[in-house]
Amino acid sequence: MRVLQRISLKLIVLLGVLFLMNWAYSEWQYPEDLEKYTPMHSELESAQLADKIYLGDCSDVYCGSACDSDTSVSAFLKILMNDQKIAALSANGYQPSSYLTLIKALDSKVGEDKTIILTLNHRAFADHILLDWYYKPIIEQQLSLVQTRIPLLNRAMLTFYDPSSKRESLTLAKTEQWKNTSIEINGKTKTIAMLMEKAAGDSVATSYLEDFAFVMGEAQREQLALFNDIIHEVKSRGWKMVIHYVPINLDGLSHEKHSWLKDHALEQRQILLQHFKAMDVQVLDHSTLLSQDDFLGIKSNSHYTANGKRKLALGLSTALKVPVE
Amino acid sequence: MSESEILLELQPIFQSVLSNPSLVVSTETTAHDVDDWDSLNHATLIAKIQRHFKVKFSLFEVLKLKKVGDIIQLIQSSQA
Amino acid sequence: MNPAGPYFIGFLLAVVLAYYLVPNRFRNHVISMASVGLLAWIDLWFAGAFLVVTLMNFSAAIWIDSKHQLKQRHQALLLSLLGNIALLVAIKHSNIFHRIGDLFSNWLGSPNPIPALNWILPLGFSYYMFQALGYQFEVYRKSHPAEKSLINFIAFLGFFPKIFAGPLERSTGFLPALKTPRVLEYDNFSHGFRLILWGVFKFIVISNWIGSIIETSYIPDSETSGLYMMLSMVLYTLQVYTEFSGYTDIALGSGRLFGFQLTQNFRQPFLAKSLSDFWRRWHISLSTWVMDYIYTPLSLWISLRISPRKWGIMASIFISFLLLGIWHGSSWNFVIFGMIQGSILAIEIISLRSRKKHLSNPLGRIAGHISTMAIFVVSAQFFKTNNYHETLNWFRKALDFSNSNSSLTFEYNQWPTYHLIAILIFFVFDQFVVRNNIEKWLDKRNAVLRWLFYSLLIYAIIAGTESSVQPLIYQGF
Numbered sequence: 040m041r042v043l044q045r046i047s048l049k050l051i052v053l054l055g056v057l058f059l060m061n062w063a064y065s066e067w068q069y070p071e072d073l074e075k076y077t078p079m080h081s082e083l084e085s086a087q088l089a090d091k092i093y094l095g096d097c098s099d100v101y102c103g104s105a106c107d108s109d110t111s112v113s114a115f116l117k118i119l120m121n122d123q124k125i126a127a128l129s130a131n132g133y134q135p136s137s138y139l140t141l142i143k144a145l146d147s148k149v150g151e152d153k154t155i156i157l158t159l160n161h162r163a164f165a166d167h168i169l170l171d172w173y174y175k176p177i178i179e180q181q182l183s184l185v186q187t188r189i190p191l192l193n194r195a196m197l198t199f200y201d202p203s204s205k206r207e208s209l210t211l212a213k214t215e216q217w218k219n220t221s222i223e224i225n226g227k228t229k230t231i232a233m234l235m236e237k238a239a240g241d242s243v244a245t246s247y248l249e250d251f252a253f254v255m256g257e258a259q260r261e262q263l264a265l266f267n268d269i270i271h272e273v274k275s276r277g278w279k280m281v282i283h284y285v286p287i288n289l290d291g292l293s294h295e296k297h298s299w300l301k302d303h304a305l306e307q308r309q310i311l312l313q314h315f316k317a318m319d320v321q322v323l324d325h326s327t328l329l330s331q332d333d334f335l336g337i338k339s340n341s342h343y344t345a346n347g348k349r350k351l352a353l354g355l356s357t358a359l360k361v362p363v364e
Numbered sequence: 365m366s367e368s369e370i371l372l373e374l375q376p377i378f379q380s381v382l383s384n385p386s387l388v389v390s391t392e393t394t395a396h397d398v399d400d401w402d403s404l405n406h407a408t409l410i411a412k413i414q415r416h417f418k419v420k421f422s423l424f425e426v427l428k429l430k431k432v433g434d435i436i437q438l439i440q441s442s443q444a
Numbered sequence: 445m446n447p448a449g450p451y452f453i454g455f456l457l458a459v460v461l462a463y464y465l466v467p468n469r470f471r472n473h474v475i476s477m478a479s480v481g482l483l484a485w486i487d488l489w490f491a492g493a494f495l496v497v498t499l500m501n502f503s504a505a506i507w508i509d510s511k512h513q514l515k516q517r518h519q520a521l522l523l524s525l526l527g528n529i530a531l532l533v534a535i536k537h538s539n540i541f542h543r544i545g546d547l548f549s550n551w552l553g554s555p556n557p558i559p560a561l562n563w564i565l566p567l568g569f570s571y572y573m574f575q576a577l578g579y580q581f582e583v584y585r586k587s588h589p590a591e592k593s594l595i596n597f598i599a600f601l602g603f604f605p606k607i608f609a610g611p612l613e614r615s616t617g618f619l620p621a622l623k624t625p626r627v628l629e630y631d632n633f634s635h636g637f638r639l640i641l642w643g644v645f646k647f648i649v650i651s652n653w654i655g656s657i658i659e660t661s662y663i664p665d666s667e668t669s670g671l672y673m674m675l676s677m678v679l680y681t682l683q684v685y686t687e688f689s690g691y692t693d694i695a696l697g698s699g700r701l702f703g704f705q706l707t708q709n710f711r712q713p714f715l716a717k718s719l720s721d722f723w724r725r726w727h728i729s730l731s732t733w734v735m736d737y738i739y740t741p742l743s744l745w746i747s748l749r750i751s752p753r754k755w756g757i758m759a760s761i762f763i764s765f766l767l768l769g770i771w772h773g774s775s776w777n778f779v780i781f782g783m784i785q786g787s788i789l790a791i792e793i794i795s796l797r798s799r800k801k802h803l804s805n806p807l808g809r810i811a812g813h814i815s816t817m818a819i820f821v822v823s824a825q826f827f828k829t830n831n832y833h834e835t836l837n838w839f840r841k842a843l844d845f846s847n848s849n850s851s852l853t854f855e856y857n858q859w860p861t862y863h864l865i866a867i868l869i870f871f872v873f874d875q876f877v878v879r880n881n882i883e884k885w886l887d888k889r890n891a892v893l894r895w896l897f898y899s900l901l902i903y904a905i906i907a908g909t910e911s912s913v914q915p916l917i918y919q920g921f
Contacts, residue, residue, distance in 0.1 A: 060903055064907055195450075198906060402793070403757060411748060427740065
């Protein structure tokens with residue numbers, strides 16, 4: 040018994056030490072660490088004061104090869120709605136898990152009137168993107184410092200985050216899971232592996248298969264559950280929610296190597312639209328808005344030209360009910 | 365031979381191999397207690413002891429030796 | 445799994461809790477189940493390989509012990525050793541034949557007919573395999589009878605705190621400890637946690653800080669000056685030490701929580717005056733294992749048969765340390781490492797008398813320290829990669845003084861400078877003050893100082909580095 044008493048006493052002292060340590064860390068080192076390890080923290084600070092927050096991924100900000108303007112959709116939106124405070128929390132590689140962490144990192148005040156514009160990217164349901172081993176671990180580690188309300192705990196999560204093992208497990212899972220997925224095509228069952236074999240050598244055909252040949256399986260339902268969590272979180276704060284369904288390159292889906300893919304993708308699209316309708320949220324459906332000319336490059340992507348981004352921003356500003364200049 | 369007789373005859377062997385004319389070993393002396401009693405000298409000691417007492421030790425027996433007293437016991441059992 | 449990470453520590457605490465909740469007679473069961481369970485959780489293959497080695501050695505020892513005639517025991521031991529060595533070669537060195545085939549095929553200009561086997565080395569394999577071999581030897585020479593309880597034997601071979609990177613425990617010490625009842629003692633907890641904390645600090649903080657200073661030097665074609673490369677090499681050696689000794693402290697501390705005193709693996713290695721002295725201070729459990737089970741029998745056997753005896757001794761030490769090198773891995777780098785150690789140790793044995801004269805004066809001692817460290821720094825570079833061409837490139841870089849205008853300089857107000865100063869302070873503190881015995885040092889301090897020390901370490905661990913993650917250098921063996 041005496042041993043247990045001594046151990047308990049030491050544990051209490053330890054808790055006290057950790058409490059003081061957390062205070063010291065928050066005062067002196069936390070702001071510096073945020074600058075160093077969490078590149079999105081300044082955007083979070085802007086979002087705190089904004090009326091509307093755009094949560095986006097590469098569909099918002101991508102400007103790689105063939106890009107004709109580095110103004111993002113959210114930046115165009117800010118120009119169109121310049122009497123409103125609009126903030127963007129967007130980066131290449133963001134997924135629903137990232138958006139959820141970002142929203143939870145925002146403080147909410149009673150009676151606040153905020154609108155969250157959440158990107159719904161059809162490609163984010165593809166198995167290989169769900170199991171993204173490149174961006175996901177990096178973003179997760181960057182968001183460690185805003186995960187909870189205890190700065191020292193967040194710092195511990197940053198220190199002990201292991202991106203390499205995450206990468207390894209995600210890569211393994213990716214390889215095994217998605218190539219075995221079965222799809223019904225004209226009454227025949229094929230696996231993704233078989234379809235990829237048929238399209239081998241044709242990188243364009245392959246890219247569309249990789250991105251759109253998924254069916255709403257368990258992994259996709261988990262991704263949808265994250266959207267549900269986001270909607271729930273936003274509603275519980277009394278904020279408004281708009282789902283922005285970004286464009287799908289339907290022209291690209293009609294490739295001769297897989298003519299069935301367009302119908303298949305539109306079927307999955309219907310499932311998604313019905314899901315969000317049932318969740319009672321406003322959906323701004325731009326998924327069929329743009330043509331091939333508004334996309335950058337011919338392989339499957341959700342990267343738009345300046346013209347394409349402007350069209351999206353216009354559609355958004357109309358839907359958000361602000362007069363267009 | 366008795367323990368004390370063997371111990372007496374071991375002294376000059378140790379003194380010569382370990383180059384220490386004033387060295388005196390007892391039954392409890394181990395390699396750790398004596399400077400220069402390293403593996404090279406240990407092998408030389410064993411060879412000279414075998415030659416002097418006209419006995420032959422097996423590797424198994426040699427590996428079990430921990431102190432001078434063990435060497436004496438081994439010599440006694442080999443002579444028996 | 446990172447032995448300094450929260451998952452391992454969490455697992456450890458859960459097992460310790462279960463351990464003290466059950467009656468004494470079931471405590472070894474808890475250890476065995478936890479150890480096999482951990483291996484299986486990481487990879488079923490690891491658990492499978494461990495159980496094969498365990499069952500094989502468990503039965504073999506009982507078989508050896510059943511033989512009463514020396515010759516029969518001899519034969520039984522030989523068979524058991526052959527079985528173990530065959531397994532060791534098959535699993536760990538399966539590519540040694542492929543590599544030998546490569547040498548011939550390069551020379552002959554024809555394809556290598558021996559296929560490469562890409563077996564993943566089971567975690568802790570080299571460690572528990574050597575422990576099993578030592579156990580067979582001790583049963584053979586009747587140091588103790590063969591263990592009849594499979595649970596105890598699993599606990600001895602696979603005790604999970606030491607599965608990652610040792611220490612190598614002897615059956616003569618650990619098996620009796622497993623049979624002694626253990627009670628919940630405050631000292632065990634206190635000392636155990638101190639060791640773990642200190643180990644985690646070395647492993648995560650110091651090792652990481654060193655890594656951030658030296659990583660660019662080792663990138664091929666990097667613009668590193670010769671001087672910086674040399675500094676990086678020295679720091680790398682220190683990194684191997686902090687990681688390995690840090691891990692060992694975690695293992696020792698974890699062992700204390702269960703009431704065991706595991707073998708200390710380090711004793712101020714940077715104070716060594718010769719390479720022989722160094723190996724009495726570095727990875728002590730492995731070097732003493734090699735000395736007791738390979739070098740001593742081999743040297744006695746050879747030197748009693750060939751003359752002059754010194755050649756036998758030299759050959760024995762060379763072979764023993766070559767094997768020690770190969771124990772780490774069968775790539776040429778480890779072979780070279782072993783050869784360097786073996787050659788220099790052989791020379792040291794022969795020159796002991798003359799060196800003693802020099803070591804008795806201060807200048808001689810300093811020269812001894814510096815030369816020993818230089819040898820170890822050079823040979824440690826062979827640990828950094830499997831490719832000896834890369835290692836040789838690093839040496840070329842280190843000796844290239846033409847690139848003195850490298851942009852990699854230390855600025856007084858930059859973090860690498862602060863880290864370097866902290867590393868030097870740590871090194872002096874660790875080797876000269878703590879002397880690889882943190883428990884003893886902390887015992888002599890008052891409670892306030894102790895808690896200040898703990899707080900500093902905990903803060904540094906949580907908030908002092910970017911990431912705790914880096915591959916454990918000694919875990920791959």
